[in-house]
Amino acid sequence: MSRMAAGERRERLVDAAIAVMVREGVSAATTRAIVAEADMPLGSFHYCFRSKEELLGEVIEVITGHTLERALSEVVGEGELEERLRRGMRAYWQHVVEEPDEHRLTYELTQYAARQSGLAVVAERQYQTYLAANTRLIEALTDAEGKRLEWDAPVPVLARYVTAVLDGVTLLYLNEGNAAAAGEALDLVALHVAGLARRA
Amino acid sequence: MSRMAAGERRERLVDAAIAVMVREGVSAATTRAIVAEADMPLGSFHYCFRSKEELLGEVIEVITGHTLERALSEVVGEGELEERLRRGMRAYWQHVVEEPDEHRLTYELTQYAARQSGLAVVAERQYQTYLAANTRLIEALTDAEGKRLEWDAPVPVLARYVTAVLDGVTLLYLNEGNAAAAGEALDLVALHVAGLARRA
DNA sequence: CGCCGTCTTGGACGTACGACCAAGACGCTT
DNA sequence: AAGCGTCTTGGTCGTACGTCCAAGACGGCG
Structure with a gap:
């Protein structure tokens, strides 16, 4: 070499x-x-x-970055709230369908890290990053169009709801393989979340 | 011995x-x-x-059974649809909070099985079992009270939505630890699903 | 009682892994 | 050209794992 x-x-x-x-x-x-x-x-x-554990820590940080870049860049833009929301979710979903193995890996890494005392911190930070990203996503939705919107549910609960649904639908697709039905379930969520927004 | x-x-x-x-x-x-x-x-x-793989197959079947028994037994009973739905979800959720490690294990086993060619079939069957259970759950909700209800979304999509949300919220709680916020997110879902039912 | 299928057990075999080390090669600075 | 810090590499150590085996112990049935 x-x-x-x-x-x-x-x-x-x-x-x-x-x-x-x-x-x-x-x-x-x-x-x-x-x-x-x-x-x-x-x-x-x-x-x-120094050890294999040290490498795994870096691997997790790199992979987490990959996943996040996608969806966030799409929710800002033109159009109605529901339209932008659906666009962001579809961008995420497209990445899942195109690179399922990469997403499978993120779940595998989280679990692996959670079991290792030296990496448990990393696993927790990973999910807090996801939550923070989806919180920003929700706030970005309310702020656009110059109009201030409010939500029928607290933002932290909404953020957890969105995070959980994205994770759950992805996991279901990875294990069952029905991309169409899973995608429809995501549309259902987009409709739901859009309905929770009301003009103040 | x-x-x-x-x-x-x-x-x-x-x-x-x-x-x-x-x-x-x-x-x-x-x-x-x-x-x-x-x-x-x-x-x-x-x-x-014969092998360790053979034991793991049996372990998965036993664990999957444990998880399912809970929620299903609660949705049949007295009360309004929304009330019964919330009760079923709370029953499931209580089990998650009481025995988090057991649930962590189910995810770990699914991933382990999905990677092993000999156990991939078992992993798929596991999720089809979950889907079937939630389909029965949804149908049980419509059938009760002597009144026939219909849904604003197809039952297969609803079943995937419910399966995904339960999985996602559980996973989020296991990795983040905020049981209260996760529980509220579940309530939000119960409200949503109940709202999707309409009297025919 | 004696047979025979079922069960028990300690030890062994080959493989794979994470980690480590010492001896040397390289190339920049002085 | 000489020195020195950085990088390279093949080999090796101890450990842990899944699997297998042979020799024996048990107990029900004829």
Whole structure:
């Protein structure tokens, strides 16, 4: 392997780890499988990372970022509240249907992290990030169009509702495979949430 | 260990496996940890089970049964549709709050099974069982009170919606820990579903 | 009592894993 | 050119795992 800064090698190993995990699951991502995917000798792993746990922490942060970028960028824009909401959800949903294995991995990683005392903090932060994102989403919906809207339910409850539904529908699709029916269930939610908004 | 029929030993090993998994996760449930929990010598394991995979199949079936019994028994009964629906959901929710680790295990097992080619069928059947149960739940709601109700959305979509929300809210609570907010989100759903029913 | 199928058990085998190390190669600075 | 910090690498250590086996113990039936 050509000479390379330790930092860049770290990034490559993180990418390789994600590739292996998406393809074969977290448990298949052994140090040996990861360095093989990155085409590096085994020794480089523990030169770049103190432990496998340290690498997993970075993997989780990278993956969480991927997921969030999508939906948020879509809810801001033109149109009625219901239209924008539906557009944001469809953007998220499209990503799920296109890259199901990547989403399967996020759930797997969360559970793996929750069981490891050293990574439990990371798992909690992951969900708080999701909640914060959906809170911002809901607030972005009310603020647009120059008109101030109010909700029939408290924003924290709404945020949890949206977070939970997205997670639940995704999980159901991943395990059952019926994308059409799951998508319809999401539309039902979009309609519901839009109906909860009222003009102040 | 006293002499015992192979069938009974199987049951004890399944119970022991569940105990270990609830306490420490699926990955900690090694053959050695399981027989230690059951207070048996290692050799008994492969006398009772062809492989560890065979045991896991039985574990999943037992656990799935546990979860379902709760909610279903509550929706049939006296009262308005919304009241019965809320009661069923609260029954399920109470079980989640009382035994979070058992629910965490169901998700863990589903993912584990989905990755194993030999157990993928079991994972799929698990979710089809959930869907079937929630379909029956919805139909039970319409049939009661002697009046026939109809829904503003197709029953299969409703069933997926309910399944997904229960899963999602549970998962969120398990990872975030805010039981009160999650419970309120469930109430929001009960109200929503009740509103979707109309008298024919 | 003696047979035979069922059950019991301690130990062993091969494999795979995370982690570690020492010896050397590289390349920038002085 | 010499020195030195950074990076590279193959090999190895101890541990833990799933699985298998052979030798024996038990107990119901003829």
